[in-house]
Amino acid sequence: MKTPVPDYLQHVLAQCHSNQLGALADYIPELAQADPNKLALALSTVDGTIYSTGDDEVEFTIQSMSKPFAYALAIHHLGLDAVLAKVGVEPSGEAFNQIALDKNNNLPKNPMINSGAITTHSLLPHEPEISRAENLRRFLSELAERELSFDDAVYASEVKTAFRNKSIGYMLRTVGVLNEDPDEIVNGYIQQCAIKVTVKDLAKMASVLANGGVQGSTGKRILSRAVVRQMLSVMMTCGMYDAAGDWLTTVGIPAKSGVAGGIFGALPGQVGIAVFSPKLDEHGNSVRGVEIFERLSRDMGLHVMEGTPSAQTIVQRRYILGTKQNVVVYELRGVLQFTESEMLLRILQDEPIANTCIVLDITNISLIHEVGARMLFEGVDRLIEDGHTVYVIDSEKLLEQKHSHQGHAVVIREELEVFLNKLVQQ
Structure with missing residues (x-):
């Protein structure tokens, strides 16, 4: 007998394939050249079993989906209190690239918007010969169980047009959130976003989060449960930017999107899911990706508020x-x-x-x-x-x-x- 899970995933992809709404992220020249027809879906169980379909071997840049992993690595490196002293956890209700800080403490409101992500990048471990972005690449490679690489063309393209992010960096330096050269930090953050992944990579990463920080295929603990809980909590409330409330009510899975067209989500104790489709909505989220997650959540009963416990064996x-x-x-x-x-x-x-x-x-x-x-x-x-x-x-x-x-x-x-x-x- 062949398990029907792959057939179901193919069915979902086929149902969503005709959706042509949205537009490419044309403010980044390299992303404006992406193939808008690419579509992929991957699902990983907590024990590391991967199911995938569509363009599941196509690499694309991780972009803002790197933010929660950078946040986790910073907490793992410095401790939660040190990170909270620099970045808050409140939903902003604003666009991801808004040039604004919390009016009460002059800190970024959360690590999922660009001001918080740039600040979080500055907190990553680094050495003279190993950059912050390289350390994050190594961390993501461990989660994905393969060596990931940087997309140098996308990095160069984003650096040339990073005027808004550089403005955010200088704002952070002005109020004392950043203590180093803002150009160096922003460039490092842009390189962090240029790490290449597939949906299968993202599903594997997400399954570690769904499994409380333990890699199902190896049994190795990569992150503590406390770090994963903090990471998923912020993803749930802030991961989908100013569409977070709609996402919580319709999908109900802690998730993060990226402007290259990826979305990954992790439902504790159950599954890690990743989708890829380059056309974005007005919030910067993949149009077909959102539709796929809505279908999966509805069909498979994956909303976090369902509250039904999952068993280790049936x-x-x-x-x-x-x-x-x-x-x-x-x-x-x-x-x-x-x-x-x-x-x-x-x-x-x-x-x-x-x-x-x-x-x-x-x-x-x-x-x-x-x-x-x-x-x-x-x-x-x-x-x-x-x-x-x-x-x-x-x-x-x-x-x-x-x-x-x-x-x-x-x-x-x-x-x-x-x-x-x-x-x-x-």
Whole structure:
């Protein structure tokens, strides 16, 4: 059996592909030359499994999506109090490149707008032979599990037109937020934004955040839970600029966008998601990227306010009954939402193609989200296509339907033991 997750992601991409609204970031010459038709989507589970589709090998510059990672690295390096002494955490409600500071303390309002990001860049670790941007590149490479590089052409293009950011840098120097040459800091910040990534890189980075700072594929802790919590909190309230309120209500996933067309999001305990589509809306966010996130959140029940807990495992027990036909029983426990359904389907796809009876017992499932039921029945149909006979034991009547999407009568409203006794006697 092949897990249906890749097919679903392809379906979402196809549904959003026709959206031609928005415009390229033409104030940066190199970005104005981007292919507006590029479109990619990647999703990573907390254990590091990657699903991707579309132009998922295309590299683009990380731009403002570097801001939360720079913020995390600064906190990791200096501690939260030292960073808070330079950059606040309040949503600004203003454009990302607004030349303004908090009127009460003359500090940038948060690290996601340019004034806060430039200040945060000045707090990154550096040495005479290793720049701040290089240290961030190394950090992002560790998160992405591959060596990332700078896009020198985009960097040069942005430096030539960085008049507004340089104005912000000099404003920060004037009020004492910056203690060094503002040109050097702004140039370093621009280079930080010119690191090249793919959606798969961003999804991997996001999955570390979703997993509380631990890299699922290696088990290595890269960031403390406290740093990740601070990072995601600021992303939730400030990551989508002056569209943050709309994003919170419609998508509900801590996220950050970039003017090259990328958006990444991390839902704690569940998934990391990244999209890429270069055309932007009036807020500087990818038009198709926002639409994709809205669909994923709605279809998969990923809004942070859903509040349903995620399990580390969904299969409590698997065993084989020795009858005339092979009977494989899966006893499930916990909740069945996207994360658990994906985990279950990944386990079931290892079942060999054979004339086997597979029994899925959901008696001890406490909650089934709509996406969980949909994915469960999709997996059932695919197992049947592989030659299996499949039954779903639903003695608690958690499922509204008794038939799979393909019309197979698979739901049994009996206790597992009663059904297995009947099965053995056949």
